[in-house]
Amino acid sequence: METATKPERREAICGAVFELLGEVGYDRMSMDAVAARARASKATIYRSWENKPELVMEALTQRFGGTPEAPDTGSLRGDLLSLLTAACTVANGDDGAIVTGLLTAASRNAELARTLHRVLFEMKNAVYETMIARAVERGEVPPTADPTLLHELIHAMMLTRRLWGSELDEEYVTRVVDRILLPVLRQDA
């Protein structure tokens, strides 16, 4: 009888996926290499994940998945600064390089693109909804303020700057919040 791969074993295998993504990138990472790195049998790997996008999806969900808590500093500006500062820390680190690598692979792989978009973007929508709902309640922005638009903007500004290799620092964060995000959110519909 087949037994399901245990959670802690799956976690270790996903850890191996992240190591290999950092070392060789998505295109050159094979399922067999993951098995070897995680000291798992190929049978275990192929029983649990049908293909590479599925395996990478689980590894990504484990690392970045779930919906993080929305910051709650008492003001929209404070929340935005806190959110973007946290995002910078991730983007500037090893994980940021791995995500950039995955994104470039995704431009030639529609399935990977859908996976990435789900884990990195759609699963975070709730954070923006919570932040904007609180700001509307406090009367800081009109009820027409659009959390999806905010999410798209933040995502685009961070990703593009990261892609060009520029530093994501405090000065950049403050400029994006004060000159772009707040004016966009405060507009009347």
Add this chain to the structure above:
Amino acid sequence: METATKPERREAICGAVFELLGEVGYDRMSMDAVAARARASKATIYRSWENKPELVMEALTQRFGGTPEAPDTGSLRGDLLSLLTAACTVANGDDGAIVTGLLTAASRNAELARTLHRVLFEMKNAVYETMIARAVERGEVPPTADPTLLHELIHAMMLTRRLWGSELDEEYVTRVVDRILLPVLRQDA
């Protein structure tokens, strides 16, 4: 005595560069393959361009370089719509795919990144300066409206959507102009 490669010959060689970028991508394109495709001798290629980034730089400059005319429709909104619609046409076409490919290669190649940034971004700054100067003169935006910020925003929104493989259509253009660009430009400093 060495003779310089003639302009029409350089143009043909740059055309071959673009063909190969579309077919095999930056990483797998060799100077020798360019020579073969353009029916040029390797000596000609290496005499004119020291290395691959230089050759790609010239090909890019030929295709996208120079400063395009700023649109002049009589209103800032009209200018923005016209500019973004033209950018969509390029982004949705073959050249858009080539640029996305180059950008992904640039994330692992600092020299290529600098080249791309110069040709695709810095050389276009004047367009945004002209557009904003006219809008300030017409009293549509305050004199503090920042052309660089506008440029960064447009660039980020178009690039990110293209990277995720979403369509750049009229609806998207109108939303970006009306909900993001105009509110950002109309803010008081």
